[in-house]
Every structure is written in structure tokens, then in C-alpha cells.
Amino acid sequence: MTKTVFLCGFMGCGKSTVGKVAAKMLGMEMVDLDEYIEQQEKASIPVIFSTKGEQYFRSCEKKAIGQFEGRCAVVATGGGAMLSRENYEAAKKAGTVIFIDTDFETCYSRIKDDPHRPIAYNSTKQQLKDRFEQRRKLYQQHSDLTVDGSLSPAQIAAEIKQAAAGQMI
Template identity: 55%
Template structure:
């Protein structure tokens, strides 16, 4: 089964995803890394040279390409906002929303130049995006996990939820 992790930038998808994959005895991948490998350019360069709509199309294709793999997949913050992508992911496995609070996410992303949306947005713009996206993450996910604990605790919650979901 494929486990797709979704949530806002900085919620911990990559960090806890690696830990959850170990607990579940499966592989791990990050869609942002797969996009960089596929496009042979950084995410900021993709945004600058080809635009966000192009990036989102590539992202949707990458998510669909990992459907059916025995892996935990850390999806970019915008991947599961696309209803078709979310549906494909849900049909191939389970979509887990990592629900972290805005301040935690903001602290992690505010100076990250590798996140074009974070780098070009004010804190209030990011808070508005966070609030809008959170509703969609809930709508497009099968399981919601509170990320208030440590990464190990969150990974255990993911593993437990996935085992019950099967």
C-alpha cells in the first residue's frame, strides 16, 4: 500500500515520513526530490522558469507515478489540493494529513529559499494560505494526524493509523 503524507509546508512530512516508512517496513520517497530529479532543475528554478501551473502538472504526474508502490510518500504542500491527484492517491492507498499548527510550520519555512511560495509571501499571506489549504487537506485525506508530539510519536501515530486503515 502507498501512504501519501500531505500537509502544509514545514509540517514534517519528510522527517516523519522517513521514520514511518521504517516502522511500516517499506520504502520512502519525497515528491519534491522526484520532481527535481525528473526536471533536472531545482524547485525555485522550475517556478521561475516555467511557473507554478507547470510545476503543479509535473507534481500531479509524479504523485500518480508512485501510486501502488509499497512506500511512504511525502507529497509537496500543494499536491493533494488537486482533487484528481487526491482521488488517485486515495484509490492507490491512504492519504494522511499531518496537521501541524501554523506557527510551527512558519518557523520551519520562513527563511527557506528552496520554497518559492514561502520565500515570496509575507507571514500573513502564508497564514491565509495555510487556513485555506487546511480545509482542503481535511477534505482530501483519509486520515488526520495531530503533529503536536515529537517526530517519533507522529511516525508511530501514522504507522498505527495505516495498520488500522488496511
């Protein structure tokens, strides 16, 4: 039985890039959860944050995660999606949650000037590092498997494929 694979981790850890490679290796659909929400809401993430707030966006994430039960997909979640135990449980019900554990400096170099990431764009480096350290613990708690984010996207995808074979994803 094939299940959805949810990729989690800090902003810039490589979820979308790895997701594309893993989806191809597994013969599954690739979905970027933020893009999926933008399509559902007919608004960009920055617009959703500025007009409706982060809490509304998080409720959209929760709803979207639940819509992947029974689908054969690799889903790259947003950086905050798996912070909630409720979201993790919904994702776990639909499939497997994999944490891409990438170091802060690598993530920061990828996100520091990106206006499409409202939290990153409006935070100092120290604020982001504090957020990274707090979130990392939750990613570890709210995932079924951790993969080393310092590997290449192809190597990470191969680990995900191997884990998928072992877990009957």
C-alpha cells in the first residue's frame, strides 16, 4: 500500500528540492504544500500572512494535510507545518513524516533575503537561529524518520526511497 510521504524541516532545508527528486524515484506525485495552499486560497503566502495572519495560515495547513490521506504523493511541507502535534498526527495517519535535518547556516544562506518567506524576511539572523533551535526539537518529535540534510538531494531521496521500501510507504 502506497502512502503519502511528508517532508518536514526548517525553511531552506531542501524539502522542495529533495521532494522533486524523491517523487521521481518513487513514481509519486510531488506537491509543495505552500503552493497547494496558495492555489486553494487564491493568494500568495505573504498575502495570506499580511491579510489574515499566521494563525489563519496554520489552519489552512492543517486542512491541507488532511486532504492527502489516501494519495500517492511526496509533500514538501512548510517550515511550520509539523510544529503542531495535531498536524503530525494527521500526516502520520496519511503516511510517513520525514525530517530533513539541515544545519542552520545552510538554511539561513538559502532563506535570508527571500521576500516569499514572511517569517524569514522579517526576522534577524539571531531570531531565525533561535526559531531554528526551538523547531528542530519539534521536527524530531513529530517525524518518523530523520535524514541528513548535508547530503546531496539525490542521496537524501535515495535514503527516503530506501526507508519507503522498508516501511511499505
